[in-house]
Amino acid sequence: MLNLDFHPTGRHFLQIPGPSPVPDRILRAMSYPTIDHRGPEFAALGLRVLGKIQQVYQTTGPVIIYPASGTGAWEAALTNVCSPGDHVLMYETGHFAALWQKLAVRMGLNAEVIAMPGADAATGLPSSYRAGVQADLIEARLKADAQHAIKAVCVVHNETSTGATSDIAAVRKAIDAAGHPALLLVDTISGLGSAAYSHDAVGADVSISGSQKGLMLPPGISFHALSAKAIEAGKKASMPKAYWAWDEILEMNKTGYWPTTPNTNLLYGLNEACDMLLDPRHGGLPATFARHVRWGEGVRAAVRAWGLQIQCAESAVYSPVLTGVVMPQGVDADAVRKIIYERFDCSLGTGLGKLKGRMFRIGHLGDCNDLTLVAAVAACEMGMKLAGVALAGSGVHAAMEYFAGNPAPAVKSAAIK
Numbered sequence: 001m002l003n004l005d006f007h008p009t010g011r012h013f014l015q016i017p018g019p020s021p022v023p024d025r026i027l028r029a030m031s032y033p034t035i036d037h038r039g040p041e042f043a044a045l046g047l048r049v050l051g052k053i054q055q056v057y058q059t060t061g062p063v064i065i066y067p068a069s070g071t072g073a074w075e076a077a078l079t080n081v082c083s084p085g086d087h088v089l090m091y092e093t094g095h096f097a098a099l100w101q102k103l104a105v106r107m108g109l110n111a112e113v114i115a116m117p118g119a120d121a122a123t124g125l126p127s128s129y130r131a132g133v134q135a136d137l138i139e140a141r142l143k144a145d146a147q148h149a150i151k152a153v154c155v156v157h158n159e160t161s162t163g164a165t166s167d168i169a170a171v172r173k174a175i176d177a178a179g180h181p182a183l184l185l186v187d188t189i190s191g192l193g194s195a196a197y198s199h200d201a202v203g204a205d206v207s208i209s210g211s212q213k214g215l216m217l218p219p220g221i222s223f224h225a226l227s228a229k230a231i232e233a234g235k236k237a238s239m240p241k242a243y244w245a246w247d248e249i250l251e252m253n254k255t256g257y258w259p260t261t262p263n264t265n266l267l268y269g270l271n272e273a274c275d276m277l278l279d280p281r282h283g284g285l286p287a288t289f290a291r292h293v294r295w296g297e298g299v300r301a302a303v304r305a306w307g308l309q310i311q312c313a314e315s316a317v318y319s320p321v322l323t324g325v326v327m328p329q330g331v332d333a334d335a336v337r338k339i340i341y342e343r344f345d346c347s348l349g350t351g352l353g354k355l356k357g358r359m360f361r362i363g364h365l366g367d368c369n370d371l372t373l374v375a376a377v378a379a380c381e382m383g384m385k386l387a388g389v390a391l392a393g394s395g396v397h398a399a400m401e402y403f404a405g406n407p408a409p410a411v412k413s414a415a416i417k
């Protein structure tokens, strides 16, 4: 038996912004026997999860499930809707947006990057890594594209490297205001299931997600929610496609099957995860989203009390999924994380790409509660003090005050009488 737990007792605090902790209920569901993926029982499972994931996406259109991580679904989206050399417009909100652009370049696409220019005066960090997507920049760029060469606009809904949740409906409006036919491809890999998002209401064409964040599953499956326009574009696009091609998957999915071997046990887990997120006794999706907003508020109260900067500088787009904590100049954020991991058995997200060493990230997504977050904040506070970071006050106290003073709205539970 592998022993991966650094400390001998209690549970490790997995406070990275994904993979997020997998609830016991989901782990148990995943331990059901692996069944014949061409047999009758499987079709019932397939149809059930395809229906439930549509509800989580808040769409009436089809949802594709791939046995791949989020990166696979990024590639699959571009593979399905693009032709070789196509021009795509990608907005750089952070490291994940930058990685998606790099992937598009490797696929031979003409991947143009736009972003808010400049650096932030207080921290020297790139301005676009402290904000959400500026839809007006997209609108201006599309208006200048009179020939309609740009085939798709690609944006990240919840930028996991910074903690900014962009207004995707505003991006849709910008595309429409420019009178431009480009498809809207949205990465909601760390948004879905935690941050409010409706594929249909925002008017996205492809909404990409992954299992290991708000859906509270282990890594390994990823998703596309599709608009009718995306499916039509997929029929005409000429990028070579086989494994990722939507047409065969959509056809087989009608009867609950997949053309290739699906990830049966992750689908058991997905069924359970959707039941948890959609459970009307716990308030369904609206209560889930409200829970995450409240957790984010509590964690940010802690960061403010410490006198430190929140990575996302725009309060309108604070992420309900994670909070980035910027270290004072000269403090290595990874050295602080190392102390917190070794002394307090708590994993925090590292600073990625341009933010390496400058900040760490506290995840408040999925299977959390007030006390796991107070504990995570306590681990941060103790670790920062041990690392010699000067703190203005107690973040733990501020988080406790916030959570105690702002109770979650009561949700009627039929389970407890």
Ligand SMILES: Cc1ncc(COP(=O)(O)O)c(C=O)c1O
Binding pocket: 018, 069, 070, 071, 072, 096, 156, 158, 159, 160, 161, 187, 188, 189, 190, 210, 219
């Ligand atoms: C916003 C976002 N996009 C894409 C990815 C890449 O997904 P994966 O690592 O599952 O391939 C991640 C991973 O954390 C992410 O957070």
